[in-house]
Amino acid sequence: MMEKMIFGRYVPADSVVHKMDPRSKLIIIFLFVCIIFLANNWMTYALIAIYTFFMLGLSKVPARFLYGGLKPVLWLVVLTFLLQLFFTKEGSVVFEWGPIKFYEEGVRMGVFISLRFFFLILMTSLLTLTTTPIEITDGLESLLNPLKKIRFPVHEMALMMSISLRFIPTLMQETDKIMKAQTARGVEFSSGPFKERIKAVIPLLIPLFVSSFKRAEELAIAMEARGYRGGEGRTKYRQLSWGASDTVQLVILAVLTVLLILFRT
Amino acid sequence: MRQPIVSLKEVSFQYDEQDRKALKSVSFDIFEGEWLAIVGHNGSGKSTMAKLLNGLQFPNEGEIIVTGTKLNEETIWEIRRKIGMVFQNPDNQFVGTTVQDDVAFGLENMGIPREEMVERVKDALKKVKMDAFLDQEPHHLSGGQKQRVAIAGVLALRPSIIILDEATSMLDPRGREEVLETVRALKDEKLLTVISITHDLEEAAKADRMIVMNKGEVYREGTPEEIFSMDDELIQLGLDIPFSVKMGKALRQQGVNLPKRYLSEEELVTEIWTSHSKR
Amino acid sequence: MDISLEKVEYRYQANTPFERLAIADVSIHIPSGTYLALIGHTGSGKSTVLQHLNALLQPTEGTVKIGDYQIKSHQKNKNLKPVRKKVGIVFQFPEHQLFEETVEKDIMFGPMNFGVSEAEAKERARVSLTQVGLEEDILEKSPFDLSGGQMRRVAIAGVLAMDPDVIVLDEPTAGLDPRGRKEIMDMFYSLHKERQLSTILVTHSMEDAARYADQIVIMQQGRVAKQGTPEEIFSSPEDLLKMGLDVPDVVRFQLNLEKRTGRKLGKICLTIDELAASVAEMVSGGVRP
Numbered sequence: 001m002m003e004k005m006i007f008g009r010y011v012p013a014d015s016v017v018h019k020m021d022p023r024s025k026l027i028i029i030f031l032f033v034c035i036i037f038l039a040n041n042w043m044t045y046a047l048i049a050i051y052t053f054f055m056l057g058l059s060k061v062p063a064r065f066l067y068g069g070l071k072p073v074l075w076l077v078v079l080t081f082l083l084q085l086f087f088t089k090e091g092s093v094v095f096e097w098g099p100i101k102f103y104e105e106g107v108r109m110g111v112f113i114s115l116r117f118f119f120l121i122l123m124t125s126l127l128t129l130t131t132t133p134i135e136i137t138d139g140l141e142s143l144l145n146p147l148k149k150i151r152f153p154v155h156e157m158a159l160m161m162s163i164s165l166r167f168i169p170t171l172m173q174e175t176d177k178i179m180k181a182q183t184a185r186g187v188e189f190s191s192g193p194f195k196e197r198i199k200a201v202i203p204l205l206i207p208l209f210v211s212s213f214k215r216a217e218e219l220a221i222a223m224e225a226r227g228y229r230g231g232e233g234r235t236k237y238r239q240l241s242w243g244a245s246d247t248v249q250l251v252i253l254a255v256l257t258v259l260l261i262l263f264r265t
Numbered sequence: 266m267r268q269p270i271v272s273l274k275e276v277s278f279q280y281d282e283q284d285r286k287a288l289k290s291v292s293f294d295i296f297e298g299e300w301l302a303i304v305g306h307n308g309s310g311k312s313t314m315a316k317l318l319n320g321l322q323f324p325n326e327g328e329i330i331v332t333g334t335k336l337n338e339e340t341i342w343e344i345r346r347k348i349g350m351v352f353q354n355p356d357n358q359f360v361g362t363t364v365q366d367d368v369a370f371g372l373e374n375m376g377i378p379r380e381e382m383v384e385r386v387k388d389a390l391k392k393v394k395m396d397a398f399l400d401q402e403p404h405h406l407s408g409g410q411k412q413r414v415a416i417a418g419v420l421a422l423r424p425s426i427i428i429l430d431e432a433t434s435m436l437d438p439r440g441r442e443e444v445l446e447t448v449r450a451l452k453d454e455k456l457l458t459v460i461s462i463t464h465d466l467e468e469a470a471k472a473d474r475m476i477v478m479n480k481g482e483v484y485r486e487g488t489p490e491e492i493f494s495m496d497d498e499l500i501q502l503g504l505d506i507p508f509s510v511k512m513g514k515a516l517r518q519q520g521v522n523l524p525k526r527y528l529s530e531e532e533l534v535t536e537i538w539t540s541h542s543k544r
Numbered sequence: 545m546d547i548s549l550e551k552v553e554y555r556y557q558a559n560t561p562f563e564r565l566a567i568a569d570v571s572i573h574i575p576s577g578t579y580l581a582l583i584g585h586t587g588s589g590k591s592t593v594l595q596h597l598n599a600l601l602q603p604t605e606g607t608v609k610i611g612d613y614q615i616k617s618h619q620k621n622k623n624l625k626p627v628r629k630k631v632g633i634v635f636q637f638p639e640h641q642l643f644e645e646t647v648e649k650d651i652m653f654g655p656m657n658f659g660v661s662e663a664e665a666k667e668r669a670r671v672s673l674t675q676v677g678l679e680e681d682i683l684e685k686s687p688f689d690l691s692g693g694q695m696r697r698v699a700i701a702g703v704l705a706m707d708p709d710v711i712v713l714d715e716p717t718a719g720l721d722p723r724g725r726k727e728i729m730d731m732f733y734s735l736h737k738e739r740q741l742s743t744i745l746v747t748h749s750m751e752d753a754a755r756y757a758d759q760i761v762i763m764q765q766g767r768v769a770k771q772g773t774p775e776e777i778f779s780s781p782e783d784l785l786k787m788g789l790d791v792p793d794v795v796r797f798q799l800n801l802e803k804r805t806g807r808k809l810g811k812i813c814l815t816i817d818e819l820a821a822s823v824a825e826m827v828s829g830g831v832r833p
Contacts, residue, residue: 134362134363134366162361162362166359166361166403169404170356170403170404173404174640178641180600180635181635181638181640183628184598184628184631184633184635184703185641185653185654185657185702185703185706186625186628186629186657186658186706188625202643203641203643207640207642210640210643210688214357215356215357218352218354218357219358219360221321221352222352222357222358222360224321225319225345225349225350225352226345226349226370226371226418226419227342227346227375229374234373234374234376235373235376235377235382236379237365237370237372237373237379237382237383237386238366306723306724307691307692307693307721308691353719407586437585437586437748438748439585439788440586464721500723503722503724504721504723505722508793508797509797512793512797512819512820515817515819516823518820519820519823519824520824521820521823521824521827530793530797530800531800533797534797534804537801537805537827538804
């Protein structure tokens with residue numbers, strides 16, 4: 001039931017994109033978010049579209065997974081389009097029906113902004129679809145490493161993320177178990193008036209908190225017993241390796257940037 | 266005379282929030298290569314002992330010596346390299362997102378170079394027969410498998426002592442057997458000293474030596490034969506006696522002549538067969 | 545209250561790519577007043593069966609009858625509260641479900657959800673606390689200040705206070721020491737007798753099954769592999785061993801002895817005293833080879 005909720009879940013496949021270093025993927029996404037704002041006419045949007053679909057093709061992620069990830073945010077794209085359509089009042093009127101008037105500029109802006117939004121969602125979900133959460137964590141840790149100089153707790157943050165990832169499935173199982181136990185004691189989680197349902201959450205949340213604290217305490221003890229004493233002097237087992245394809249991908253993105261600058265108006 | 270690998274001398278301990286001492290001047294030795302079972306009902310002080318042995322708590326009085334080094338705040342990290350621990354709850358000691366990451370966790374903490382880590386992780390997982398599960402995530406493993414991974418995590422650090430702190434009490438019979446078999450094999454092969462804190466008397470019966478804890482004190486110390494001769498006294502302490510001892514007792518009550526106590530079923534069956542059936 | 549499962553099948557996440565068959569073709573009849581032990585390995589489907597016993601799961605095929613209620617597949621079931629009131633479940637590690645500020649409130653929680661008045665619930669809290677062997681003076685304490693064993697008992701009291709006709713126990717003694725284990729099992733047995741409950745015990749322990757149950761059901765790979773009285777089930781211990789299951793110590797000992805001596809004791813013994821008597825008879829020459 002809860003498995004459906006995770007947006008853009010990792011889909012294993014044997015593709016160039018899957019094999020890329022998470023660092024290069026993170027850099028590419030970051031840059032993509034910046035350069036997409038360079039696009040401002042049909043030609044530049046076409047370039048962005050070609051690039052996005054090229055990357056999607058490379059990733060070999062089946063379209064239905066992409067759609068699954070898009071579905072919950074698709075209405076936002078539509079809403080953006082409608083907002084632009086109704087509230088931009090520039091250029092000539094292209095459609096008129098009673099008091100409702102659509103302007104040329106409104107249509108153009110609506111299409112562009114919602115397209116921009118659409119491509120952003122596609123590219124970011126491509127990251128989560130082709131990279132395991134732990135790889136993303138490793139990538140972030142490595143990229144943020146220079147921040148250690150200004151005392152930013154990079155290692156601690158990464159460890160926190162990876163432990164959270166490790167315990168998400170455990171907590172889900174636990175939630176399911178407690179819900180069933182309380183249902184057997186007469187709690188109704190899925191029916192009844194709203195006020196009652198809010199009240200029903202308490203017998204679920206309190207045991208969940210109590211057990212999470214207990215887990216955290218035991219985990220801390222176990223980590224200490226295994227010699228954990230902070231990031232100092234630690235080596236890393238998981239390794240990131242920057243390959244030729246990572247460099248090639250960055251070059252492709254650079255070319256795209258140059259083209260966007262050339263063709264924008 | 267064998268040299269003790271761990272010695273407890275007059276150790277007392279009291280938790281801050283409690284008014285009763287959890288351990289009252291406990292003294293005993295642990296020898297290299299043995300399997301020592303520390304038994305006692307819940308609240309007898311046996312879990313506190315585990316915490317002290319690994320330096321998660323320090324004694325209020327007395328001292329603990331591990332391979333010649335006194336355990337205190339300065340030596341603690343050195344001693345933790347010598348003593349590995351496996352805890353009760355299989356989930357709450359699994360740190361890594363996959364099996365191999367979890368085994369590597371302790372090695373990373375010690376700053377072992379990566380090439381060596383790879384070797385040690387593989388090696389340790391092979392020893393607990395979990396090498397086919399390198400990339401498996403913890404929620405897809407059984408309790409027994411998770412505990413074996415925890416043992417591998419300990420092994421990778423190459424300690425001389427392993428403490429099992431009720432490590433089998435949350436497992437089903439199959440998982441329990443898996444874990445005990447693994448530890449037994451390791452003990453036989455590597456001269457790993459095993460300290461098992463447990464209330465499973467069938468398991469304790471197979472130890473080399475037993476310590477019975479009660480109300481924070483060492484109640485009795487001896488071989489399983491000696492301990493199980495306590496019979497009903499053990500049951501009064503909230504413990505149990507192994508089946509073959511109970512069976513022997515029932516047979517004696519029925520007038521069957523048995524020369525001694527049998528800790529294993531095999532021995533008892535053999536005794537009945539040889540001394541009685543052949544007549 | 546009788547419970548029957550008729551050709552019950554359950555699939556987790558049916559009609560998705562993650563679909564998994566948990567149990568199939570499970571038929572079990574539990575007449576009122578029975579003590580039934582449900583045995584099997586982890587993953588054999590026994591906890592899935594358990595969840596059908598008070599409609600926490602709806603079968604994907606087949607029918608579950610709980611008293612006058614029928615829970616069928618492919619059909620919406622409304623108002624399951626009366627069913628859940630009649631069937632109390634003590635889950636594994638039940639202390640994990642405690643949440644109220646005081647022991648008393650926590651025990652009252654179940655009964656009050658089922659419409660029992662506050663005064664009545666208070667009275668029930670008092671009674672069931674005594675039944676699980678705790679003193680009344682902890683009623684006002686926070687359940688989180690108790691020891692593990694006490695928390696377990698409070699949680700059990702919370703189920704008993706619902707005054708169910710059927711009680712389902714999922715490994716109720718997991719993690720307890722030998723004394724705690726025996727006390728809890730004996731307590732459930734005397735409740736079973738006193739209140740004339742139907743008791744369903746889900747367990748790994750063949751010892752408990754042999755000692756307490758009238759009926760045993762053995763699950764394997766989502767199906768009922770065997771069912772019968774303890775005598776029937778344990779009279780062919782080899783079958784159980786073949787399934788990778790244990791047999792009670794007494795039965796295993798008898799089997800070993802019979803193999804070694806080449807003599808049969810004549811009947812299957814389920815208690816130590818019974819077996820000792822038979823063995824004594826054999827060694828004194830009472831049983832001929």
